[in-house]
Amino acid sequence: MVINTNIAANAAARTLSESTEKLSESLSRLSSGSKIVSPEIDAAGLAQSMKFDAQINRNHAVISNLNNAISMSQTQDGFLARAKKALDRMSEISVLAQDVTKTNTDRSNYSKEFVQLQNFLLEIGDAEFNGVDLFGDYHPLNDQNNPVTKEVTIDSDGNKIKLNAINYSGYAGVDNQGDDNPFWRTFAGIQQSFHTHDSDYMFTVSGGGNNAGGGVVMIGDTQVSAAMGVLSSASAASALSNIQTSIQNLADLRANVGANIQRLKFSVEQNTILNENLSSASSRIKDVDVAEESTKYARSSLLVQSGTVMLTQANILPKMALKLIG
Numbered sequence: 001m002v003i004n005t006n007i008a009a010n011a012a013a014r015t016l017s018e019s020t021e022k023l024s025e026s027l028s029r030l031s032s033g034s035k036i037v038s039p040e041i042d043a044a045g046l047a048q049s050m051k052f053d054a055q056i057n058r059n060h061a062v063i064s065n066l067n068n069a070i071s072m073s074q075t076q077d078g079f080l081a082r083a084k085k086a087l088d089r090m091s092e093i094s095v096l097a098q099d100v101t102k103t104n105t106d107r108s109n110y111s112k113e114f115v116q117l118q119n120f121l122l123e124i125g126d127a128e129f130n131g132v133d134l135f136g137d138y139h140p141l142n143d144q145n146n147p148v149t150k151e152v153t154i155d156s157d158g159n160k161i162k163l164n165a166i167n168y169s170g171y172a173g174v175d176n177q178g179d180d181n182p183f184w185r186t187f188a189g190i191q192q193s194f195h196t197h198d199s200d201y202m203f204t205v206s207g208g209g210n211n212a213g214g215g216v217v218m219i220g221d222t223q224v225s226a227a228m229g230v231l232s233s234a235s236a237a238s239a240l241s242n243i244q245t246s247i248q249n250l251a252d253l254r255a256n257v258g259a260n261i262q263r264l265k266f267s268v269e270q271n272t273i274l275n276e277n278l279s280s281a282s283s284r285i286k287d288v289d290v291a292e293e294s295t296k297y298a299r300s301s302l303l304v305q306s307g308t309v310m311l312t313q314a315n316i317l318p319k320m321a322l323k324l325i326g
Helices: 007-032 043-096 104-125 233-286 290-325
Strands: 149-153 160-163 165-168 171-174 183-186 191-195 202-206 217-219 222-225
Touching (some): 043 104
16 A cells, blocks of 8 residues: 555546547537547548548539530420421411412412511521520531631522532532532522531521522521422422421431430439439448447446546545554
8 A cells, every 4th residue: 555656546547538538529429420520530431431522522513414404405395396386387388388279479478477487497596595505506617716607699580609619418518629610509598508517618698589488497407497488389399398308307306305305314313323322331431320329428428427436536545544654
């Protein structure tokens, strides 16, 4: 039995300190809901959970982008649905204009609606979603930032245009070799656009003639109307044939948009499931099990209480040595 060094009190104090630290750790975990309340507790786990959290946040951004893309595609389909209604009416007008009992005045009246519907289709081709072209900018460019447009005037008879160009697949392409043999194309219309495949120029043809009433209408890079007008039975029959082809082109375009929407929705689902699994993995690393931690807290609390009592008793032990002296 000694007085200067109280071994029992030192041991009790050390045990009490450890129990108090564990109790404090349990309190922090239960109050924060996290296992890793300090980096030294699980340094590797903390680093891994941080990477999981960053990936989860990126995936949330991806899902947001995908949902915006779905909205844009649904807007595209909405415009295409209206375009289909316009083409349906144009085909109806084309049939009505072929009626031999109709006069040229009647066909002229039909042509007014026909032209307005075609202008409506032209507007759809230029539609935007939050400032972004819904159907893309397919006009060929010399410089992506500086589009080149060439104005070409129709001949005086209003039916011919002379371009130093070659013709293929329904397009007029600029002859880069400077071919002296011009390409002649006969048409009637107030506006017609030629898109080049060799990315040099886009020609906008302006002018008109006695048969004015339409032109090439592009939605993106899909031609949806090339009807020439309904001012005569012959032109109305030709217009009907073109419109039938245009309706098929539009149907193909809508099918592509629909397939795109379906794929985007699957991508959203995929990223959502990925985030669920990443969150689950991150949770196992950093989230506290409240039931388990509550048990640890109760144990540590009891140890702190008993350690306090025992430290008090250990501090009393040196006083017993005085009895031996007395």
